[in-house]
Amino acid sequence: xxxxxxxxxxxxxxxxxxxxxxxxxxxxxxxxxxxxxxxxxxxxxxxxxxxxxxxxxxxxxxxxxxxxxxxxxxxxxxxxxxxxxxxxxxxxxxxxxxxxxxxxxxxxxxxxxxxxxxxxxxxxxxxxxxxxxxxxxxxxxxxxxxxxxxxxxxxxxxxxxxxxxxxxxxxxxxxxxxxxxxxxxxxxxxxxxxxxxxxxxxxxxxxxxxxxxxxxxxxxxxxxxxxxxxxxxxxxxxxxxxxxxxxxxxxxxxxxxxxxxxxxxxxxxxxxxxxxxxxxxxxxxxxxxxxxxxxxxxxxxxxxxxxxxxxxxxxxxxxxxxxxxxx
Numbered sequence: 001x002x003x004x005x006x007x008x009x010x011x012x013x014x015x016x017x018x019x020x021x022x023x024x025x026x027x028x029x030x031x032x033x034x035x036x037x038x039x040x041x042x043x044x045x046x047x048x049x050x051x052x053x054x055x056x057x058x059x060x061x062x063x064x065x066x067x068x069x070x071x072x073x074x075x076x077x078x079x080x081x082x083x084x085x086x087x088x089x090x091x092x093x094x095x096x097x098x099x100x101x102x103x104x105x106x107x108x109x110x111x112x113x114x115x116x117x118x119x120x121x122x123x124x125x126x127x128x129x130x131x132x133x134x135x136x137x138x139x140x141x142x143x144x145x146x147x148x149x150x151x152x153x154x155x156x157x158x159x160x161x162x163x164x165x166x167x168x169x170x171x172x173x174x175x176x177x178x179x180x181x182x183x184x185x186x187x188x189x190x191x192x193x194x195x196x197x198x199x200x201x202x203x204x205x206x207x208x209x210x211x212x213x214x215x216x217x218x219x220x221x222x223x224x225x226x227x228x229x230x231x232x233x234x235x236x237x238x239x240x241x242x243x244x245x246x247x248x249x250x251x252x253x254x255x256x257x258x259x260x261x262x263x264x265x266x267x268x269x270x271x272x273x274x275x276x277x278x279x280x281x282x283x284x285x286x287x288x289x290x291x292x293x294x295x296x297x298x299x300x301x302x303x304x305x306x307x308x309x310x311x312x313x314x315x316x317x318x319x320x321x322x323x324x325x326x327x
Contacts, residue, residue: 031308065162067079067325086126086129086130087317089129090123093119094311100307101303126275138248140248142155142254143246144165152257153216157211169197170208199244202237202241203241206234214228216228271313282310
């Protein structure tokens with residue numbers, strides 16, 4: 001049996017789309033293919049994050065207790081405020097991108113320049129904010145003690161407010177010699193994540209302050225971390241305490257389960273990489289707009305292509321923001 005071939009067009013050709021299938025040029029079609037493939041990559045990353053969060057739900061950090069900092073407001077608890085500001089800036093840059101594309105369609109060069117400049121500025125503000133957030137996350141705030149089972153012991157007062165280890169740690173009785181091969185006191189170099197505070201000094205400072213309690217990562221029926229009694233706190237710290245942790249890195253995390261920090265650095269870093277590429281593309285197109293390149297071509301399609309990528313980056317951040325900060 002012969003297959004029937006439907007012929008379209010005046011020339012009797014099977015393919016009538018020419019060089020612009022779906023009335024889209026090659027470059028725009030390839031941008032859509034890239035966005036589709038890259039969205040699958042982010043989907044896999046976020047699905048993995050969701051799976052691990054569900055698996056370790058009892059010990060997973062609470063975002064409102066992690067992302068509480070705002071630049072120039074030291075000591076002020078403002079959970080999620082700065083992250084919300086970052087999100088607003090990125091979404092607003094998407095609006096300016098729409099306006100730039102619309103101005104390009106109307107061949108209004110000056111407006112394209114204005115809106116693209118605002119888009120680039122928004123991208124740079126977002127990247128700077130993310131770098132500051134990373135630095136704050138890495139540096140840490142209160143500190144904690146890691147247990148033998150890689151759990152985290154945090155310190156609170158009798159009212160349940162967090163207390164920084166540096167506020168109560170006892171001063172070392174003797175000068176500490178850094179571990180290295182030359183001294184012959186240890187078989188390997190010092191841990192690069194050493195906080196400068198010894199566990200024994202933390203224990204001594206804890207015992208000297210009767211108003212301190214230990215908070216573990218397991219949660220109660222209301223979703224709050226469990227706070228141990230004074231006697232339970234002393235026993236837990238003495239029995240399970242292993243080393244002092246300050247901030248977060250790929251090995252330890254003062255806020256809770258180490259996988260939280262691993263996913264945070266990887267996914268937000270991967271998204272930040274996309275934003276940085278988008279900023280560079282916008283700068284290149286912006287320079288060409290200033291030079292009148294697209295005015296001579298008679299269209300601003302390149303602005304639209306870069307705009308598609310920028311919208312994709314913004315949309316991905318909405319999902320990252322929801323997964324990491326809101327849920």
